[in-house]
Amino acid sequence: MAEAGTPSGPAPGAAVRAAEPATPDRPSYDVKLRADADGSHWAGRQTVSFRNASSRPLREVYIRLWGNGEDGCGTSGRPSPVRVSHVRGGTPGRPGVKCTALRIALPRPLARGERTAVSFDVALTVPARNNRFGREGAFRFLGNALPVLAVHDARGWHLDPYVSYGESFYTLASDFRVRLDHPSALKVPATGSTWTRPGGTGRTVTHSVAKRVRDFAWAAGPFRTATQTSPDGVRVKSYWSPNTPAAGVRLNRKDGVAAIDRFGREFGRYPYGEIDLVMTPGFAGGMEYPGLVILGTEEEGGATVHEIAHQWWYGVVGNDEYNSPWLDESFAQYANARYYRWDGFECSPDDSWPSATAALTNSMAYWSTHRGEYFQVVYGIGPCVLADLEHVLGAGTMARLIKKYAHDHWYGVSTTAGFKKAAQSMTHRDLGPFWRKHRIR
Numbered sequence: 001m002a003e004a005g006t007p008s009g010p011a012p013g014a015a016v017r018a019a020e021p022a023t024p025d026r027p028s029y030d031v032k033l034r035a036d037a038d039g040s041h042w043a044g045r046q047t048v049s050f051r052n053a054s055s056r057p058l059r060e061v062y063i064r065l066w067g068n069g070e071d072g073c074g075t076s077g078r079p080s081p082v083r084v085s086h087v088r089g090g091t092p093g094r095p096g097v098k099c100t101a102l103r104i105a106l107p108r109p110l111a112r113g114e115r116t117a118v119s120f121d122v123a124l125t126v127p128a129r130n131n132r133f134g135r136e137g138a139f140r141f142l143g144n145a146l147p148v149l150a151v152h153d154a155r156g157w158h159l160d161p162y163v164s165y166g167e168s169f170y171t172l173a174s175d176f177r178v179r180l181d182h183p184s185a186l187k188v189p190a191t192g193s194t195w196t197r198p199g200g201t202g203r204t205v206t207h208s209v210a211k212r213v214r215d216f217a218w219a220a221g222p223f224r225t226a227t228q229t230s231p232d233g234v235r236v237k238s239y240w241s242p243n244t245p246a247a248g249v250r251l252n253r254k255d256g257v258a259a260i261d262r263f264g265r266e267f268g269r270y271p272y273g274e275i276d277l278v279m280t281p282g283f284a285g286g287m288e289y290p291g292l293v294i295l296g297t298e299e300e301g302g303a304t305v306h307e308i309a310h311q312w313w314y315g316v317v318g319n320d321e322y323n324s325p326w327l328d329e330s331f332a333q334y335a336n337a338r339y340y341r342w343d344g345f346e347c348s349p350d351d352s353w354p355s356a357t358a359a360l361t362n363s364m365a366y367w368s369t370h371r372g373e374y375f376q377v378v379y380g381i382g383p384c385v386l387a388d389l390e391h392v393l394g395a396g397t398m399a400r401l402i403k404k405y406a407h408d409h410w411y412g413v414s415t416t417a418g419f420k421k422a423a424q425s426m427t428h429r430d431l432g433p434f435w436r437k438h439r440i441r
């Protein structure tokens with residue numbers, strides 16, 4: 001995410017078993033949805049199969065309904081924006097965590113290595129606000145709208161609350177096969193490789209296949225479109241509302257092509273082949289999804305470079321965005337700052353901490369009650385700390401560290417401990433004082 005106008009979690013409990021693998025893993029989603037006349041409502045069926053990677057029997061799964069984050073359980077006259085019903089393959093409980101989590105008890109425990117599936121009807125109502133799951137004029141954004149599996153690991157089930165100005169999301173790399181049936185007047189950019197086929201009268205079906213992604217997002221509206229292929233072979237598809245400033249669209253498209261190739265060289269080749277830039281003038285800041293970024297776009301462009309950096313930091317290299325937001329946001333900002341040669345960034349030698357309790361590795365639980373510190377620390381100090389690490393290690397060593405770290409966690413999960421260990425392995429100098437000074441805990 002990028003703030004509008006600007007370019008370690010809870011202490012582990014004693015019972016934490018470091019070797020407990022995250023599960024359910026290798027999820028595979030099959031989704032068929034049909035839109036109403038203007039893309040405000042989508043309804044259909046969703047199936048997700050998954051494997052138990054844990055040594056312990058899996059007795060339940062949780063589905064996260066992040067699209068209910070802003071509205072919660074709704075009211076009798078205005079139900080939740082995301083509704084799930086007719087569950088098969090398990091027994092649903094009552095939605096919890098303000099209707100953002102649904103427990104589904106499995107009919108029998110799933111042994112290690114076994115696969116099973118659950119399926120359900122899903123109904124989505126795009127909320128009437130300009131947001132990642134929201135709308136702007138005739139344009140609909142369906143970010144975090146599709147239900148996704150929660151993760152269970154050594155800390156138990158991750159059932160963290162929604163945070164409106166950051167991300168609480170944590171998912172494992174998944175496969176998606178999605179069929180979106182919509183009026184032909186609507187263009188539908190989506191995660192993954194997409195193609196269209198004629199549907200019923202006046203309708204088009206947008207198909208998408210996405211492999212090893214953490215989420216699936218789409219948008220719908222009478223977008224203008226253009227496609228370019230980057231020198232390194234990535235298809236950059238641009239979608240913008242007609243009232244988006246043309247100069248900003250041009251700049252975003254140029255930055256999009258340049259950034260996807262540059263970061264591909266720095267972190268490892270972009271693996272998905274295609275990325276969509278979705279641009280409107282009123283969207284606040286920017287928001288990242290695998291293969292699709294939403295960019296509030298002014299004459300001066302938008303947060304294209306930052307959001308494209310997220311394709312690696314959160315996307316390819318995942319992390320628990322609730323417990324360790326710095327692992328995606330500070331890394332994306334560091335990549336962004338390097339792209340712009342630190343133009344507009346100022347780093348102070350003492351990090352300028354806003355309080356005694358602020359630390360780079362704090363979780364969204366902390367930032368939820370220290371909102372004023374969040375952007376300053378995670379977006380401002382974070383990239384400066386990584387620049388200081390570059391200074392300590394040397395530019396060449398830092399570049400090798402980042403690329404190797406991405407390679408070693410490709411489609412996996414980054415952790416603060418894992419990054420510290422990787423950095424320490426690159427130097428004989430004890431980095432303990434460095435971590436302490438920069439409040440990396």
Ligand SMILES: [Zn+2]
Pocket residue numbers: 001002306307310328329332
């Ligand atoms: Zn971001």
